[in-house]
Every structure is written in C-alpha cells, then in structure tokens.
Amino acid sequence: MRAGVSTCDGVDGTTALVGELDELMIFQASLTQSQIQTLGS
Secondary structure (H helix, E strand, O other): OOOOOOOOOOOOOOOOOOOOOOOOOOOOOOOOHHHHHHHHO
16 A cells, blocks of 8 residues: 555646655544544644
C-alpha cells in the first residue's frame, strides 16, 4: 500500500502527494465529520 498515490494521478487533474504523512490511521469504515473532528483535537 502506498498512501498519497493513485493510478489516476495526472489523469483526472489530481497529483501525487508531495510531503510527509504524520500519524496515518486506517479504518474499516467511513468516519462521520464529527468523528474526524474528534480525532483532530
């Protein structure tokens, strides 16, 4: 798995992530906006 990279890079107007990922978390389900905000605080 490579985070920040997609097979669509450059095809649909997106570009690969340039930088670093800090505290990457992977979940088995979609998070609500409230859950994401809780993680960020």
